[in-house]
Amino acid sequence: MSETEEIGAHERRTAVTQELVREVGDALEAHEATQVRALVADLETPDLADLIELLEPEHRIGLIQTLGPDFDFEVLTEVDEKVRDQLSEALPNDVLAKAVTDLDSDDAAYLIEGLEADDQKEILDQLPQGERAALQRNLLYPEETAGRLMQADFVAVPPFWTVGHVIDFARDAEDLPETFSEIFVVDPGFHLLGSIDISRLLRAKRDLTVDKIMDTDRHIVLATADQEAVARQFERYGLMAAPVVDKNDRLVGVVTVDDVVEVIEQEADEDAKLLAGVGDERLSDSVRQIAPPRFSWLFVNLFTAILASAVIALFDTTIESMVALAVLMPIVASMGGNAGTQTMTVAVRALATKELNPANIVRVVVRETAVGLLNGMAFALIMALIAVAWFGTEQLGLVIAAAMLVNMLAAALAGIFIPLALDRMGFDPAVASTVFVTTVTDVVGFFSFLGLATLWLK
Amino acid sequence: MSETEEIGAHERRTAVTQELVREVGDALEAHEATQVRALVADLETPDLADLIELLEPEHRIGLIQTLGPDFDFEVLTEVDEKVRDQLSEALPNDVLAKAVTDLDSDDAAYLIEGLEADDQKEILDQLPQGERAALQRNLLYPEETAGRLMQADFVAVPPFWTVGHVIDFARDAEDLPETFSEIFVVDPGFHLLGSIDISRLLRAKRDLTVDKIMDTDRHIVLATADQEAVARQFERYGLMAAPVVDKNDRLVGVVTVDDVVEVIEQEADEDAKLLAGVGDERLSDSVRQIAPPRFSWLFVNLFTAILASAVIALFDTTIESMVALAVLMPIVASMGGNAGTQTMTVAVRALATKELNPANIVRVVVRETAVGLLNGMAFALIMALIAVAWFGTEQLGLVIAAAMLVNMLAAALAGIFIPLALDRMGFDPAVASTVFVTTVTDVVGFFSFLGLATLWLK
Structure with a gap:
């Protein structure tokens, strides 16, 4: 196993030290691109996000430009909102359009939600049809709702398909999400009929139709539901994922438990802070x-x-x-x-x-x-x-x-x-x-x- | 979709009302088994757990006995520790052995961890070999560690197997976990070589060997690591699952994000309470x-x-x-x-x-x-x-x-x-x-x- 990291008895603190922040700042100042790349090469996404937050504002853009195509835009979904807005405003729209294409639709929405309407439109226009539709679906719903939290990219198949057909489809289709843990079964009007965990799909006989093995007993989330209510249900019922439907009961996305983890943490954290009268402060606030x-x-x-x-x-x-x-x-x-x-x-x-x-x-x-x-x-x-x-x-x-x-x-x-x-x-x-x-x-x-x-x- | 429930703008509170608690108590008192079954038929696992907590102690066992084989022992993993200990002590060992067989190994460990050593042994002796080994692995590690939190049942294959071989194995093997989201690749000494998300497996060509498509860049968790440290890493790096290894680097289990959600919630909750001097109180405490x-x-x-x-x-x-x-x-x-x-x-x-x-x-x-x-x-x-x-x-x-x-x-x-x-x-x-x-x-x-x-x- 190369580049793994063990989580041991002594929890690792962030990899970003004051020294690293200073070195990267100096290298950017001196336009030492190779040096900058070497310094950040080993950082994982959340560490790079920490580094960007700690850099002087004028160095942040410089770092992203220096890293060029090597920069993983997922990093921007992990920096504080104010830093993210500063960066998405400063970056050219075609760079953002490229970034948005690489991201899941919920992360992409997060990245461009703060932009002016015409910038948003310019970016959306540069996207392939499927991704544009998914992203627009996310942007349709207000912040802090299930609709914004959901992944609008998902795999849906009709009930009469066989297991073999679904597997072949998954193997050949180009625009599927990078990973997915279940497949949804829908009617022609995109109403949800059921879902299949893919480990179950993997183990089913190829000639069975999916309506025979689908799970119809599910917690469904309304796209307009508050994200805290969704998080509470995930926790209470131990859900891994839940389909999201619009007000006409059409399937529009899927919320997975990893999206929910942050909401749960925030909510408990908020209460501790509200009781002490420090509301929704962030450590990076001035x-x-x-x-x-x-x-x-x-x-x-x-x-x-x-x-x-x-x-x-x-x-x-x-x-x-x-x-x-x-x-x-x-x-x-x-x-x-x-x-x-x-x-x-x-x-x-x-x-x-x-x-x-x-x-x-x-x-x-x-x-x-x-x-x-x-x-x-x-x-x-x-x-x-x-x-x-x-x-x-x-x-x-x-x-x-x-x-x-x-x-x-x-x-x-x-x-x-x-x-x-x-x-x-x-x-x-x-x-x-x-x-x-x-x-x-x-x-x-x-x-x-x-x-x-x-x-x-x- | 039958029996689904929508999470809407108005969060549903627990389905268990004072009235239901009284009705179930009365029906148990009157030995009206059909009535009892009808009253609890629609309750989901966490709701049934709430009901058990709210019943008089002498009625709790009665309810489980009345439901007989219909009772899902997963319920006992969701009741408060004191109630769980009361029930697992009162239930006969052969009933518990049957329950333990149906549960994931981490839940099973949770159920019998409070029992006397000889009761534990009697239950373990009644289990099939594979499940006994998995459960013993969980019990080996102290409470609040990754080793106790992990699922000790997982799918591991050698690196030279082809994708087709793995899929056929998954289809035919009897003792696999009910659902799983990834497959681990190990050497003969059970050292972890890599892992494969099963959506990737599903989409790969059948004649590829697994070492060609496995992911080797993973966060690994030590079985003795504190569960809070594990939760923090899941949150920071957005992990869905992490393999757990023992001190000799052998794969012993997998921690998934749904196990971690509760730890994260507890930890933030604990801080709010510790600051106010109410430590690790539970609402059901006397x-x-x-x-x-x-x-x-x-x-x-x-x-x-x-x-x-x-x-x-x-x-x-x-x-x-x-x-x-x-x-x-x-x-x-x-x-x-x-x-x-x-x-x-x-x-x-x-x-x-x-x-x-x-x-x-x-x-x-x-x-x-x-x-x-x-x-x-x-x-x-x-x-x-x-x-x-x-x-x-x-x-x-x-x-x-x-x-x-x-x-x-x-x-x-x-x-x-x-x-x-x-x-x-x-x-x-x-x-x-x-x-x-x-x-x-x-x-x-x-x-x-x-x-x-x-x-x-x-």
């Missing part, structure tokens, strides 16, 4: 791109913090008469915030993965409430002991214990019901849950602690 | 299972909160003389905490996906620091205006502005350097970053605000 959205999120949180301060201000005379309250009050709020975040994160992820549903919702609410109560009692006791030891007044221990219990319970309830309510109202619970939950735990935390202190410590 | 680990996380956070309180206590006389400080101080700490969480989440996810690497680390650190400074200045100004308007003293505005700027900068630095340091030291940054970052932002927030107030407001 300061100017990320500072304003982060500001907006922090600005919303500032209102939460000010609301909490207003609650504290209600009790300023109590605090003045006993400064220990000011010392201890952040503990109650912070413990509530952390406990609320625990429950909320579980709820948000369970909603995203559709694990939380009417059949188990009551059980989960009861469970979260019970955990809130149990841990609330535990921390009430612990904090009471600490407060008494620290400040020497038993009443203060009683106050903080009661406030802690109240806030931990409030945290559990807010943590579960706020995401549920947002979801029910049609909002993405990952976007806004954090703000609402911490508002609840801050306000309840300060109000219960300072309020009880005002009542009991007079 | 109060007793989740309360103690959540307690531990909150307990660690309690120290953070107490440390922050100790900082406040340093300045108790300052607070006593100006209670407005107690009112405003949580704002500085909370804004720092939120800003730090933003940077930290970006860093943790970028480390997990290997996007953050030596080639871009300096740029990311500079970017985060710049964003911290910019947003710090913005919120310094906003809070200064609010504080002056609220309490009417300009000096207080100056103090909170300076403290806000200092804390937002500290938040950015802590948010990026703490995950980096944990990663460098070999810890998972998702586990502990939150605690350290909020400790920094709380301590710096209270210390800078109250400290500056003590210096400047005398």
Whole structure:
């Protein structure tokens, strides 16, 4: 096996080092084409994509031009959207047309979707008929739908063909996809009748007709379906591929699991980031791109913090008469915030993965409430002991214990019901849950602690 | 197409309703076997798995026994680990042996991995030779490795066979996997020489030998490799399948992308949960299972909160003389905490996906620091205006502005350097970053605000 790479216990990081980026940049600067080619010769597609992202913008085009026909345009489907748009605008249309011919239709659509309509047309006009039709089919559907994600090139045969006929056809046809794992059976109107995994085709007798061995029990995807819904179904039902149909039930393409892997990763990644208020940031984004959205999120949180301060201000005379309250009050709020975040994160992820549903919702609410109560009692006791030891007044221990219990319970309830309510109202619970939950735990935390202190410590 | 299901704009939730769970439970109670069968007849594998999880434990076995030979044991590979262990312990060994025969080797390993050694042996002894060997190969490797994830059943042929020979072999052999997307070429010692996608095999001339058309440029996976490392490579290089070899470079199985989808989802999901301190919880876990680990996380956070309180206590006389400080101080700490969480989440996810690497680390650190400074200045100004308007003293505005700027900068630095340091030291940054970052932002927030107030407001 030449040029293989083993995936071992120590995961290989990207092959692109700072040094390589500098060397390639220098070689491009000096117009050392042979040197440039030698430096990137061993890079695989995703590595070359990394390198292009890390190069100075003016060197990116230079690299592609230097590599000329050796450059694999699949690389451009793996760079960040902004870099891709910069490059597809800078490259001449005939180079792009050549690139598009070599790519699968979903990758080709990805490459030219950002171009002006007349540039798109000029490129499409240069394509062979079959490929143009496939690519136009992809471009017909909006981004983030199954229609855009699908491969519009596929193998479809009529039901009366024999296995031998199909195999001969596959052997002789010129314009088939490079690899394919199944063959679709359609009627003359291109309505899907069934599909055949090709390992099954390989093993069937040559004189059987395909309608005898086709699989008719399939998950079908609507071309307009959201890509996250598609990904969820692939995951749930362990699908390898699913046929895509238009609104007239005509077969228009096939989505395969490798297209879906990235969608699944993105979706879970997005939730982690949305919960922290960093939305759909990318690591290659600039300061100017990320500072304003982060500001907006922090600005919303500032209102939460000010609301909490207003609650504290209600009790300023109590605090003045006993400064220990000011010392201890952040503990109650912070413990509530952390406990609320625990429950909320579980709820948000369970909603995203559709694990939380009417059949188990009551059980989960009861469970979260019970955990809130149990841990609330535990921390009430612990904090009471600490407060008494620290400040020497038993009443203060009683106050903080009661406030802690109240806030931990409030945290559990807010943590579960706020995401549920947002979801029910049609909002993405990952976007806004954090703000609402911490508002609840801050306000309840300060109000219960300072309020009880005002009542009991007079 | 009979029994198909379209994935449309409105994602279908699970087919299992509370009503169905109750009806099946009642029918089992009443021993109405026909009724039970009718109720579950239309459920697909993952739906039936959901139903089993939601049934009372004593009804689960009843359902499997009622369905008898109609029960598809693949269902048990999709239920939660605890439920699966309960069922595989309760079912007789000969039923399990029958089930194991019907499953792929990775699923079979999953089903019996929790059993006692002698039960495992009894089941293995009842299997045909080929399947026993494959299953034993899977069981040889620890959980969460490529060796456990792989399908140990695969098609391997010698390099001198012709395409026609391979096709005839595939047509006649009895013990091949149900479907397969590629064929491996091996030497007599089972060392991997190459592989052939079967769509390529289908299209090749029958008299070519396989070594002429095999692909030798492949990503190979070590059987002992961690499944997350494997998943990362699948995603990065867009792999559909990868051959798995043992430490002597012998081919022992194949990992396919559908096995990897779940690992990818789990991994991103885990990070979101680890950041919130809810580790590897499952929605079906009980109060007793989740309360103690959540307690531990909150307990660690309690120290953070107490440390922050100790900082406040340093300045108790300052607070006593100006209670407005107690009112405003949580704002500085909370804004720092939120800003730090933003940077930290970006860093943790970028480390997990290997996007953050030596080639871009300096740029990311500079970017985060710049964003911290910019947003710090913005919120310094906003809070200064609010504080002056609220309490009417300009000096207080100056103090909170300076403290806000200092804390937002500290938040950015802590948010990026703490995950980096944990990663460098070999810890998972998702586990502990939150605690350290909020400790920094709380301590710096209270210390800078109250400290500056003590210096400047005398």
